[in-house]
Amino acid sequence: MHLALLSVGRNFMPLAWWTPVSKEPFRFLLAIDRKNHTLFLLRELGEAALSFLPWEERAWVVRSGYLSGRRVDKAEKLGVALRPAQKLQKTLVPEKALAVFELKVEEWPSDGDHALFLGEVLHVEGSPEARRRPILFLGFRDFATLGETWRHR
Ligand SMILES: Cc1cc2nc3c(=O)[nH]c(=O)nc-3n(C[C@H](O)[C@H](O)[C@H](O)COP(=O)(O)O)c2cc1C
16 A cells, blocks of 8 residues: 555644545545544544655654544654645645645545545645655555556557
8 A cells, every 4th residue: 555644734644545536526535544533633624635755754654653633743743844735724744745635625424434535636746756765555564665666558
């Protein structure tokens, strides 16, 4: 799984369960554990930023998944510099993000232990660097980055 970082307001968490679900309009689907503080923030603010950090930043990205914004200011605790998003009102994104998708989100009714949110892309920014050394989540506590790439012609 390609690990993203989901920011809502000034809180953030690593997110493995995300996927694009429409090109026109451009939309992502996000699965959020009902125990996460992020769920409350998504419902309250209706916006989020899905961003991608380079492999070199993996330690704090993953660590933020073992802390809750309910109890700590993760940016302060982990020493992560944030900047305002371009189109969102209340959300900040990490300065070191290589690609950012800014989303307007709406909850998609479902009854699993994860709540589903459809995110409509309002703004995209990114550099080709974002594709070079992604943080890949292998499950449990294991991670990897790319070893080999290939273009189909
Ligand atoms: C590698 C990794 C991937 C994760 N993927 C998800 C995910 O897809 N959905 C989710 O709800 N939580 C996921 N989590 C758990 C949240 O990041 C974690 O519960 C976090 O502490 C929630 O923070 P919050 O309480 O500030 O919202 C993941 C955690 C890790 C370490």
